[in-house]
Amino acid sequence: MNYEFSNKMTHVKASAIREIFKALTNPEIISFAGGNPASTAFPVDAIKKASADLLEENPIALLQYGLTEGDPDFLKAANAFFNRHEQVTFESDMIITTTGSQQIMDLASKCLCNEGDVVVVEEPSFLGSLNSFKENGCVLRGVPFKDGQLDLEKLEEALQIEPKPKFMYLIPNFQNPTGFTMSLETRQAVLALAKKYQVMILEDDPYGALRFSGEDVPSLKSLDRDGLVLYAVSMSKIMAPGMRVACAIGPKEVVQKMVVAKQGADVHTNLWSQKVIARLLETYDMDAHLTRIKKIYKEKCELMLAEMDKEFADGITYTRPEGGMFIWVDLPKEADMNAFVKEALEKKVAVVPGNAFLTDDTKECHSFRMNFSTPAPEDIIKGVKILGEMTHQL
């Protein structure tokens, strides 16, 4: 049998970083390549207790079929939680539970885009989302950053193309992979452009609660009065990713369409996860928990940056994120980034080549991404030292 695949799936190439992730199964490798939360950040005891209590109280509620839009207990608790510091849910909005925020990318692009439709994305941006859009037949149009902010001129150019892009995908807080945070001025300008050109925004905010320095900036969703923003928030980075629970909050009409798409995608999200998280949101001291996690990430980030400051050669620049999980490193223009990443892997340090985050990974790129949330402190010191030595030989 000769298998033929759809055009949209044929366009998604076996990723270059797959090789890197394969290498990570080798325990000798120090990995700055992943994006996992620190294992020490999970509220293990609270999850154990909630799970045992819920399975005792009403096991059938965790085991029977549930509602596609989400478990009512979870939706209520999550909505209260995500609105605790700023209003993101308005009267014209609706909330849906998804199987991780990756599913929001899938459902939104399936509902909003025909094959060939354009989606505007920050460039570089999160590989998983870019692939999800491509797998729904979308064509990506990248908008670069300029001095750590989205280039608004280039964004406006992208919004002016015909036919009109279907939405723009933005990660305003501690962007993946760059670690950049969008300023309030840029957020307001982006919203004004979205309104002017009537193009929706898919705001991805997985790390918003993980700010460990600087001041919070209001989400695009909280600033939007025109039903332009679909807001994606996840429990993966503040609770546990293996539970696969996230929420989308946005205009009723759009979210209702996503409910129909989710019915066809996986019927509903795992109920144990939703019920356990609902219980924690209601009874566990989430502020204390977040304070504890943020301390872990702040220490790891500061350690990695201090080691980089010490070990890296002059001329190597990198971002200093105020939250999230990633640092973005720029090598000098004359350096061969892919050769550097390959050599690092031979020396048992894994980072992700920056071109993996581009709309076209064959484009020239001199950057790579480092993750500080997963590795242990001693591995951060050891790994940065190895990379640092390499930077002196460029």
Add this chain to the structure above:
Amino acid sequence: MNYEFSNKMTHVKASAIREIFKALTNPEIISFAGGNPASTAFPVDAIKKASADLLEENPIALLQYGLTEGDPDFLKAANAFFNRHEQVTFESDMIITTTGSQQIMDLASKCLCNEGDVVVVEEPSFLGSLNSFKENGCVLRGVPFKDGQLDLEKLEEALQIEPKPKFMYLIPNFQNPTGFTMSLETRQAVLALAKKYQVMILEDDPYGALRFSGEDVPSLKSLDRDGLVLYAVSMSKIMAPGMRVACAIGPKEVVQKMVVAKQGADVHTNLWSQKVIARLLETYDMDAHLTRIKKIYKEKCELMLAEMDKEFADGITYTRPEGGMFIWVDLPKEADMNAFVKEALEKKVAVVPGNAFLTDDTKECHSFRMNFSTPAPEDIIKGVKILGEMTHQL
């Protein structure tokens, strides 16, 4: 903001049965409309114990990110389980965990079909799958049943259309909604046609383990030596649907493509569910468990059929399934089925109008679907009596 949706999502109409399911929130309604396993069929104590043990032994393994293709412990246990009575996994095959078998419909149609491609389906067939295919832009071509078997002449006609259909979707055991089981002869003929026309088969087998009378018939997958069949099996009906765990087993090339699509759809399936089910498959007496469930379903099915034999008017025909969850009722050609279903709902008995399971729900239809797995015995007696009285007034 004026929201515009993709053509494929616009084609999926708000379903007629949505109104029925809305009515089901009324506790006075006797529902023969759902498709839920009996709550008494869940292995609650074993799940409680496995969950507590696993959260004690290695909580991080349940909470951290997992592999897209599935948890290795689960894949190993599931593969052994699904191959225990007949060989369904061959050397050229691969297995993937999915978020319920609904996700198999989504991933398979996304990987195999461009917008406008044809998928051949039994008619009537499972609404959730038909919608999933439509939501991936597929065009459905229905093949009717003839004397309880798929009409092979009509199937061959459907496979001869140009361009060639991308796959055929079949539920050979206790089909949803009809309860029909495909005979060995028909299975062999279907495989021969698939080979002749080189069209893949997506074999959906959620109820295969729930045979409560008659003899097992080999799955299409076990009979296939040509890499034609992608086999979908679920834990929902034999363990618990709220856990959202299923497996697809099929040609490596196809399943690997589905892994890429799953990465973009939800990264991976909930780990707690996978680990708990793996533990049960390894340590729990699954044969005793299945014997217990099958007894529950056999009794409910026999009760419903006995009541129907007693209460229903002459001229009303219905299937006598040997497993699964559904009975398919044919009203006389001159009866108005939709009016009958509506009146039944007013009398507080819910069934699903048969046209919901057609490729085009505006087609003429005189049938409806009854579920026997969910209602309590006293409700089966009471509900069938009400329907029976109505049949005498047709």
